[in-house]
Amino acid sequence: MTRAVLGIIGGSGIYDLPGLEGAREEVIGSPWGEPSAPVRRGTIAGLPIVFLPRHDKGHRLSPSDINYRANIDVLKRAGVTDLVSLSACGSFKEEMPPGTFVLIDQFVDRTHKRESSFFGKGCVAHVSMAHPVSPRLRIHLAAAAEAEGIAIARGGTYVCMEGPQFSTLAESMTYKTLGYSVIGMTNMPEAKLAREAEICYATVAMVTDFDCWHPDHDAVTVQDIIRVLTSNADKAKSLVARLAKDFPREHEPCPIGSDRALDTALITAPEARDPELLRKLDAVAGRLLRA
Numbered sequence: 001m002t003r004a005v006l007g008i009i010g011g012s013g014i015y016d017l018p019g020l021e022g023a024r025e026e027v028i029g030s031p032w033g034e035p036s037a038p039v040r041r042g043t044i045a046g047l048p049i050v051f052l053p054r055h056d057k058g059h060r061l062s063p064s065d066i067n068y069r070a071n072i073d074v075l076k077r078a079g080v081t082d083l084v085s086l087s088a089c090g091s092f093k094e095e096m097p098p099g100t101f102v103l104i105d106q107f108v109d110r111t112h113k114r115e116s117s118f119f120g121k122g123c124v125a126h127v128s129m130a131h132p133v134s135p136r137l138r139i140h141l142a143a144a145a146e147a148e149g150i151a152i153a154r155g156g157t158y159v160c161m162e163g164p165q166f167s168t169l170a171e172s173m174t175y176k177t178l179g180y181s182v183i184g185m186t187n188m189p190e191a192k193l194a195r196e197a198e199i200c201y202a203t204v205a206m207v208t209d210f211d212c213w214h215p216d217h218d219a220v221t222v223q224d225i226i227r228v229l230t231s232n233a234d235k236a237k238s239l240v241a242r243l244a245k246d247f248p249r250e251h252e253p254c255p256i257g258s259d260r261a262l263d264t265a266l267i268t269a270p271e272a273r274d275p276e277l278l279r280k281l282d283a284v285a286g287r288l289l290r291a
């Protein structure tokens with residue numbers, strides 16, 4: 001049995017986690033470079049929590065400048081078994097207006113300037129991303145939202161754009177026509193890296209705007225987003241508090257194998273592996289490489 005450690009990545013507007021008991025900052029080094037910030041460790045209702053603000057305090061980092069590999073690596077080193085991404089997003093659906101929390105079940109990756117794997121030359125791995133979200137974690141999030149009276153959509157596709165500019169009207173209309181639900185700039189490659197690190201991952205996409213496709217709403221601005229972010233952030237904090245209170249204390253094996261993703265992924269023969277890369281993979285793939 002492994003004890004559950006809940007990781008929370010705070011997105012835009014969520015730079016701290018009030019309610020974290022016994023909170024202390026911890027600088028965790030990573031062979032993948034600088035994470036966004038020191039992690040904050042503490043407990044909520046007795047459950048160990050590790051919090052990381054992906055843009056750092058003061059929103060210092062743009063989506064393309066975040067070191068996603070270092071972030072996931074330090075969360076793995078901190079013992080995180082289950083990870084919730086709290087993210088602002090634009091909506092392509094009339095029925096998902098600002099204020100809605102969407103429990104994402106699929107992603108489309110349109111990023112192009114980011115390191116998106118821990119693996120590569122000298123240790124190649126291909127994990128499955130068919131089902132990128134851990135179903136158990138999503139069920140716990142849905143139950144917590146229901147208990148807190150927070151309006152949620154129980155599924156949706158998040159398209160991740162590079163940014164930092166918002167979409168053109170033609171892009172926005174295309175994504176809407178393709179049936180995507182929401183858009184953001186950060187959850188890829190985060191979700192891919194969490195899978196490689198065998199951490200169960202789920203996203204709460206908190207709608208702040210209708211992007212620019214909606215005929216009755218102006219094109220999105222940061223000022224408009226910040227106005228909605230404040231109330232979304234308050235709801236997110238009560239969601240996390242409830243999630244922690246009701247969360248199992250032992251990590252539940254993931255029914256789709258998110259927590260054993262590397263079992264079927266490594267392809268490089270042991271004698272062809274690069275010792276330098278193996279050293280960097282000590283946390284992410286230690287379970288297999290040490291075996």
Ligand SMILES: CSC[C@H]1O[C@H](OP(=O)(O)O)[C@H](O)[C@@H]1O
Nearest residue numbers: 011012063087088184185186225
């Ligand atoms: C401040 S609006 C654009 C910004 O907000 C979202 O960030 P996050 O996913 O970290 O909440 C979006 O992805 C952009 O980075």
Ligand SMILES: Nc1ncnc2[nH]cnc12
Nearest residue numbers: 088089090183184185211
């Ligand atoms: N419309 C939008 N596009 C991309 N990222 C966002 N984050 C919040 N709203 C967004």
